Amino acid sequence: xxEAIVKVVTDLGGFLTLNxxxxxxxxxxxxxxxxxxxxxxQGMSEHYATHSHDGLGAEGGIEVWEHPPNGxxxxxxxxxxxxxxxxxxxxxxxxxxxxxxxxx
Numbered sequence: 001x002x003e004a005i006v007k008v009v010t011d012l013g014g015f016l017t018l019n020x021x022x023x024x025x026x027x028x029x030x031x032x033x034x035x036x037x038x039x040x041x042q043g044m045s046e047h048y049a050t051h052s053h054d055g056l057g058a059e060g061g062i063e064v065w066e067h068p069p070n071g072x073x074x075x076x077x078x079x080x081x082x083x084x085x086x087x088x089x090x091x092x093x094x095x096x097x098x099x100x101x102x103x104x
Contacts, residue, residue, distance in 0.1 A: 036065045037077040041084035043094055 002021045009016040040061030064080060066073025086092045 032068050034065045035068045035074065035077065036063050037080055038063050039080045039084060041080070041087045041094075 002018055005021065006016050006018055038061045044061045064077060066077055068074065083092065087094065
């Protein structure tokens, strides 16, 4: 099975060896702590103030959790933070459901 995995990866231009798989089998995966951001933009505070939900942050927003670097999760959290700040400064509107997939 390991040889087949290595063959597929290398045939597709990747870099993986049997020793890589052996090392992983011996050492295992590294346990990591998730990272999060409390998102309060786009009406989240108002929505969650009127509805009962788990996972509320201190401000009444929603806590969004991702895997830490070196994955893509940090990018999603950064994007939410940027959106929240742009909204606070009046640079972007509070989008409505009907605005989805619109030019607005």
